[in-house]
Amino acid sequence: MFAKLRSRTIIPRLNRSLFIQTQSTPNDHALKFVPSGAGPLLPADVPGIEVDSVKDALVKSDLAFKLLSINDKKISSVLIGSDFITVEKSPNLDWAILKPQVFTTLTEHLSMGMPVLKEEFLNSLKNKDKIKEDEEMTEEEELLMLINELIQTRIRPAILEDGGDVIFLKFEDGLVYLKLVGACKSCGSSEITLKNGIEDMLKYYIDEVKGVVGVKDEDPEIEIETTKPVKKFDKIVVDELPPSL
Secondary structure, eight states, rough: OOOOOOOOOOOOOOTTTTTEEEEESSSSSSSEEEESSSEEEEEEEEOEEOOSHHHHHHOOOHHHHHHTTTTTTEEEEEOOOOOOOOEEOOOSSSSHHHHHHHHHHHHHHHHHOOSSSOOOHHHHHHHHHHHHHHHHOOOOHHHHHHHHHIIIIIIHHHHTTTTTEEEEEEEEEEEEEEEEEETTTSOOOOHIIIIIIIIHHHHOOOOOOEEEOOOOSSSSSOOOOOOOOHHHHHIIIIIISSSOO
16 A cells, blocks of 8 residues: 655765875974865864863864874874864874874765864854954953954964964963964974064064963963954054064
8 A cells, every 4th residue: 555665874975075185293293184175174253173182072073072082092182273184192102003093084074074063162152253243342352352363364374384273362461371272282382483473573563562471271271352353453454564474
């Protein structure tokens, strides 16, 4: 009476154009993996996301969870950028062992078109941005915005090239608190980057800046400053400032 129903297994469509390159970084324990053919890894308005524990990955990213689980948790941190993923390993394990496993994990996840960030985490980032847009800004917040614009347009691009990223945490008593992540976090030249590069530029253009403080993972948690974009700074920062570091 009824036609026999056949169960169907839906097989995800593979992205066969995916190709992953590796690039060295100033940190011997970190490699930058650059996938092509996968599209943007993050939305344009989302900064780099660092994940340095399995617990953190459970909230932020399934891909980071897979990477951090490689070889009995021998991966110490993962930085997801707009078009790259920096993987930092434990010092006591060789890349010859870990690199093929990282390649396999990235290829399987990205070729299936699976999201890089968890939807709930991505929505929470968007909600924070919405709150910032609804707030009026004070003169202090405008200063924070200018500092942030300098970091985003003149400093971050050079650091991203090296497989790292920089996070603006807060500005207090003339000091800019920053956190280097990814390949730059444990790089031997990180202090030089902070003092000779970032600090010099910020002090030159912003009189209120007296210095830069690098925040380490083991430091007490510092609340990240949140500011609303200020349109009157847009032209100044993009058109009139000198080339990046």
